[in-house]
Amino acid sequence: MRVAVVGGGIAGLAHAYAAARRGFDVTLFERDERAQGASVRNFGLIWPIGQPAGQILQLALRSREIWLAMLDAAGLPYLATGSLHAAYRDDEEAVGREFAETGPGHGYDCRWLPAAEALIRSQALVADGLRGALWSATEITVDPRIVLARLPEFLAERYGVKLAYGHAVHVAAPPVVETARGKFEADRVIVCAGDDFETLFPQVFAAAGVVRSKLQMMRTPPQPNGWQLGPALAGGLTMRYYPSFELCSSLGALKRRVAEETPAFDQWGVHVMLSQTAAGEITIGDSHEYGRSVDVFDKPEIDELILGALRGFARLPLMQIARRWHGVYARHGSKLYLRERPAEGVDVVTVTRGVGMTLSFGLGEQTVAAWGGR
Numbered sequence: 001m002r003v004a005v006v007g008g009g010i011a012g013l014a015h016a017y018a019a020a021r022r023g024f025d026v027t028l029f030e031r032d033e034r035a036q037g038a039s040v041r042n043f044g045l046i047w048p049i050g051q052p053a054g055q056i057l058q059l060a061l062r063s064r065e066i067w068l069a070m071l072d073a074a075g076l077p078y079l080a081t082g083s084l085h086a087a088y089r090d091d092e093e094a095v096g097r098e099f100a101e102t103g104p105g106h107g108y109d110c111r112w113l114p115a116a117e118a119l120i121r122s123q124a125l126v127a128d129g130l131r132g133a134l135w136s137a138t139e140i141t142v143d144p145r146i147v148l149a150r151l152p153e154f155l156a157e158r159y160g161v162k163l164a165y166g167h168a169v170h171v172a173a174p175p176v177v178e179t180a181r182g183k184f185e186a187d188r189v190i191v192c193a194g195d196d197f198e199t200l201f202p203q204v205f206a207a208a209g210v211v212r213s214k215l216q217m218m219r220t221p222p223q224p225n226g227w228q229l230g231p232a233l234a235g236g237l238t239m240r241y242y243p244s245f246e247l248c249s250s251l252g253a254l255k256r257r258v259a260e261e262t263p264a265f266d267q268w269g270v271h272v273m274l275s276q277t278a279a280g281e282i283t284i285g286d287s288h289e290y291g292r293s294v295d296v297f298d299k300p301e302i303d304e305l306i307l308g309a310l311r312g313f314a315r316l317p318l319m320q321i322a323r324r325w326h327g328v329y330a331r332h333g334s335k336l337y338l339r340e341r342p343a344e345g346v347d348v349v350t351v352t353r354g355v356g357m358t359l360s361f362g363l364g365e366q367t368v369a370a371w372g373g374r
């Protein structure tokens with residue numbers, strides 16, 4: 001069977017991987033010469049600890065397994081370092097401890113670390129005022145630029161996936177796929193167009209009521225002398241951002257305190273996470289602005305909020321900022337992803353929160369499995 005995948009972001013690549021492993025004849029269409037979307041602009045974090053308990057957590061854990069097998073097979077670098085959520089306030093400690101108690105019963109591989117143990121795991125954490133940290137073993141960091149550049153080559157070499165970069169698809173109607181550079185044939189099409197809601201099957205996105213989410217990001221230069229971040233780091237603000245923490249009855253107090261004390265964090269959706277690239281740079285973010293159209297200008301005051309919160313819990317040998325950018329992803333009010341079949345032989349799969357790196361490989365496997373036998 002001939003399968004066309006539209007979109008060379010992580011969702012498209014994960015679907016191409018799943019279809020190719022099932023032995024299908026796969027062509028990957030990407031409108032740009034190289035992917036430029038959310039998938040190269042993110043932290044590169046595979047983040048099960050943030051996913052809601054139940055099916056989504058299971059999907060994230062399955063996705064993580066597929067990631068690891070793929071990364072090893074393709075020889076791509078990654079850091080399976082786990083993560084720490086550092087607590088400096090009473091309410092952050094309360095949520096961290098409560099999650100460490102209840103989380104394992106829901107399938108999270110986590111525990112509470114006293115401050116001294118957290119400091120052993122991370123040389124980046126600020127010791128002064130540290131109450132302890134929520135340790136989770138399951139988080140992985142990949143370098144998004146490397147994955148998005150090299151995974152297509154691996155798919156082509158290992159599985160014979162045909163790469164059609166520089167091909168914007170404007171008709172996806174099996175058995176026909178049309179681009180300005182020619183017509184192609186496909187028995188099935190998977191559309192993973194990220195936040196392009198207008199080109200293919202716009203009715204799906206209009207009906208779902210998706211908007212865009214804009215995130216401001218920063219990156220340091222490579223840290224000196226091979227300095228390692230160790231576990232990916234998050235501060236207490238992050239506990240109010242990921243739905244996993246809704247398990248905690250103590251979360252409400254943390255949210256109320258942040259809203260009263262530092263409303264700008266809520267206004268701009270700021271929380272702070274850190275990951276490390278293969279070159280040793282530290283990626284820092286982020287913020288969230290929602291709307292159908294995205295402000296083209298970045299806001300220096302948002303970067304200052306992020307860096308101020310960062311200084312509260314992390315110290316890096318090199319704190320200066322070498323790169324600033326923003327990324328955009330599709331956002332739905334309640335769903336983490338959309339998977340629709342708007343026409344015979346067409347699946348539209350769009351991750352609609354900031355979890356596409358975490359979920360895409362699991363989603364790809366599910367989408368292809370749902371087709372049944374070959």
Ligand SMILES: Cc1cc2nc3c(=O)[nH]c(=O)nc-3n(C[C@H](O)[C@H](O)[C@H](O)COP(=O)(O)OP(=O)(O)OC[C@H]3O[C@@H](n4cnc5c(N)ncnc54)[C@H](O)[C@@H]3O)c2cc1C
Nearest residue numbers: 007009010011031037039042045169194327355356357358
């Ligand atoms: C700043 C930032 C940080 C994030 N951090 C994380 C993180 O650490 N962990 C995590 O799990 N998630 C994270 N996310 C979310 C994650 O990056 C996204 O969910 C994910 O990248 C979405 O992947 P995608 O393939 O759907 O979209 P994209 O990466 O945007 O790719 C879509 C691709 O489709 C192509 N395309 C669209 N229409 C067509 C067409 N008609 N024809 C051909 N090509 C087309 C586009 O050119 C694009 O390359 C973050 C997002 C941002 C913005």
